[in-house]
Amino acid sequence: MDISLIVVTYERPAEIERLLESLTRQHVPPDQLIVVDDSDSDETATIVSEVQTESTLSIEYYRPSSGSMSAARNYGLRYADHEVVAFLDDDVECPPEYVSNLKDAWETHTSAAAIGGPALWVDDAGVRVADINETVLNQNWLTEYGEQRSSEGDWRPPRAVQTDQLAGANMSIKRSVLEELEGFNTVYGGSEVYEDTDVMARIRECGGKIVYDPALEVKHYETPKTGASKSRDQFYWRGFNGIVFRYVCFPQTFWVSIARLMTVNPGWLDPVWLCVGIAIARDTDQLWILKGYVFGLKYVLRNRHSLR
Template sequence: MGAVEPPTAEVRRAGATPAPAGARLSVCVVTYERPAFLERCLRALASQRAIDEVVVVDASARPQDALAAAALPAVRYVHAPQLAGWMTRSRNEALRWATGDLVAFVDDDVVVRPGWATALRAAFADAAVAAVAGRTCNGLPGEDVYGRPVGRLLDDGTLTDGFASLTPAPVEVDHGIGANMTFRRSVLAELGGFRDDYPGTALREDTDLFLRVGALGGRVVYEPRAAVDHRPAPHVRGARFDTRYKLYGRRNHVVLLARHAGASSPMLRRWIGGQLRSTLRAHGARRRLLRLGVTLAGIGWGLLALPGAAGLRPAPPCRVDPVGRELRAVLGG
């Protein structure tokens, strides 16, 4: 493959599979201390004939290359324990190893459905499509119907979702979900990979990448046929929607909006106002006070981060820092 192995990662490879005609598809999975979920994910990927390569970046303390190879013999396994707690940096590490023209990311706690990879390839048959958000099903009643536009950034700074909905055809969107997202390699190269300074559970780093694709003029579509089942694994630390999660969510959303629309934008002001008003909807004085505290702390944390993260005007979509330049060279070469 011609890649030079970085000194920070231990790589173990098995045999390669032949590439079909057309664009090559690499699938990247980042994982951390969830071996059972990783094994289940890889076994599902092994059944997809339209995949050319699977890259696993594992931040676990102990290597799980034997487990990964047993589930998917052709896996490219990268052991990078120094990336523990940095999911987005793990995703950028995967970009250093993926060789495909199309690069997909799936979470380790999803199971791809039959036809997932084929549907992705079909979506990218349109040369204007730069990124695809796949359908991510959670097994909830009624989730296949969504009453709002799917995947939009609204004028008030809020995001719509609907990524489990079964739309009759692909639809244009602003953003997608990190559990099931795919990009053209050329676009990832131009952008310089993910911005990896969204801390904590890395909330909004996926939205950030999609919005940057749109800022370059690329089409982003939601393809319901590229479906996965999301069977959430427990977090290594904390619960999925605990106070820590909410703090990071508000902090990262402030940074996201400031980068996309500018720190002085009405969109950011409208979103902050909406968040403060929402605290009044909590039941009981104690809950309202708690929600207000978390909201103020998260927003304040985000505002404090803005001098180093965003300016008064929208930020350029392409990374120009050393990591961005490195990833641009790796992906472009």
């Protein structure tokens, strides 16, 4: 089965160079490789040109200034020619058998709508930073209230298993499914974007099968933060987009999910009471996620008709 591979990148020339070099070492090269560069600088363009010159890797390079991860993914999707569209983050590194194993996975799981695998967190030296969880029990869960947890950074089951969601760092989806869903939802802003969780929720709603295969493991390098403002931005958008995601994908249970967010620990998002307590103790990250909750809820109420 032929596969189009899309990489979206933003101001990470060193990281995209490492990824592209790993793709030059594939036992089976990607049938189509698309790089969508949202960077302001020209460094990534230079890296892509150098890799093309020094290897046999064929790269379709686009620079659309799309402004968001969702829009950039959709831009790349326009140029995808093949039946399966795979997405990798720019800060991962693939083993030489990755593309071959991905093709094998789609040949094996022909009824799947989406297939992905571990994106194990590693440090700058490529050494794992978390213990591996090898359970066959689903660790990438998504509830009817929009509560979710994604454990691709440390979960490597002994065999392929069905799961609720995949992370955008390492996922592939049938192009026909993405076309039916009209691509990725561009309603999510800033960093900590929920575009991958959103598309997985919509695939599940349509009855699509999602497979998590340990043979598709990649290394996911920890990208260093660039100061306190970057950290606050990430926490704010995590809270904001988490609220919007619940309304967009789980409108029937939205207010119950908000009530649960006030009282329990619903997976990825911290409960409000915990954020308040930590914020009082002068933890600015938790204060910013609280602000994200508040402004996310205001955004939903103001735009509730257009979001549906």
